[in-house]
Amino acid sequence: MSSDDDERNMMIITLFNKGLKQKEISCALNSYGHKISERHLRRVLKLLGLKRRCPQRPFTEIHKAVESEMKQWSPEQGIRAMVKRVRDVRGVRPCYRDDVANIMRYMDASGLQRRSPGKKKIPRRNYISRGPNDTWHIDGNDKLKFFGMWIHLGIDGFSRKVLWLKVGTSNRKQNFVARYFFEAVQEQGGCPQMIRGDRGKENLVVGQMQMAFHMRDLGNQAWRCFRMGTSVHNQRAECFNSILKRTWIKKWLTTFEAMMESGILELDNPVHINCLQYSHLPLLQRDLKTEQTVWNTHDIRKQRNAPGPFGKPDLLFTSPPPGMSFESLWGFIFLFVF
Incomplete structure (x- = not known):
């Protein structure tokens, strides 16, 4: 037996012990220059005493x-x-x-x-929040960015009440997002205990404002009041974004695509984009305001193996169910803006 045959047999033994099938062994040997058919390979395996089936x-x-x-x-x-x-x-x-x-x-x-x-089943963890204004989730929606429109939202983690739902010419500018947050703080009379956002520069001013509001009570630990992370962990905001995509955003995407097909709208023309923003931003904001109102007054139904709470977001936000120490959380969480 030649040295080439010895080398080939050693490769066959190694490949056989790795669990490769006969066709796979033949292809591997051919790639290394040892051309052998499957019929010849079966004869070699029998001579070497290599077999898969054995009664003993x-x-x-x-x-x-x-x-x-x-x-x-x-x-x-x-x-x-x-x-x-x-x-x-x-x-x-x-x-x-x-x-x-x-x-x-x-x-x-x-x-x-x-x-x-x-x-x-995919193991899922339950979302836990101690009460209203414990955590606000903020996030942007870029599905209409090609048409010069960006959506930004803030939602309460416990009640799922949408605190703001705005559309503008950008959701990447820090002053835009900071203005949305500050308007919500003024409307609610204070700030939440924690804000959850994505890792983006647009959230830097919001984080600084949140830490400034809590600096008096928490001091050097005020940085704990703003948490950044990946979008997959920003559950409340991402969930509402998915619902928004299937409803209003899909409607406006269909409208804008029809305008492009008819030649009315050209995305590479900045004048067209500016005209679209001027004419359609108020319409989008009206629809989003309607969606916010409808969402905040709809019933969150009970679900199997879900901890809750269940009910209307507006009611859960202002009057949480028994057992949730809303009054103590309100006094601890909210720092009034002077």
Whole structure:
């Protein structure tokens, strides 16, 4: 037997032990210059004594290997991953999927039930808020930015009441967002305990204002009153943005796209964009005001496995359910603006 055959056989043994199928082994050998057909490969595997099926299997070793792996096993991994660990990592062969499945049925019965098709669910954490004005969530919506219009909103985390819903020529300018926040503070008579926003420069002035409002009571710890993070953790604002996208934003996107198709609107023409802003910003603000009013007076229905609270956002904001210490939170959270 030549040295090339020895090298090829060693590669076949290595690839076979990694769990590759015959077609995959043949393709891998061809890529390394060892051209071999699948029929010839089967003859070589038989000469080397490599086979997947065997009536005599080391059940005791398979059981010990599975038991050892279960001590450091991830709860999200199943039978196929265990077969790979036992057969390819620990080298227990031959090892069938049914052998491992029978062992895991009584060693990890709850895990198999949880991972079965239709039963596996994404684990979700419950949103917890101590009461109204505990956390305000702020976020921007850029779905209409190509038409020169940006939307910004603020929502109370406990009651889900929309505190402001504004449309303007930008939601990236710090003074725009700061004005929305300050108007809400004046309307409510104070500021919340915490504000949750995205990592953007537009929120810097809001963060400075929030810390200034709390500086008298908290001192150097006032920075805790403003929290920044990714959008996926800004649940309340992102949820309302998704609802807004399916309703009013979709309506205006359809209108603007129809104007583009008819040749009335050209996005690369700044005059057209300025005219669109002049004529349609009041209309958008009217629709958003209507949406804010309707949302704040709609019923949040009870949901299974959801902690609540449930009811109308306006009522939850002004009169929270029993057990929520609204009065003490109001006195602790709100710092009046002089």
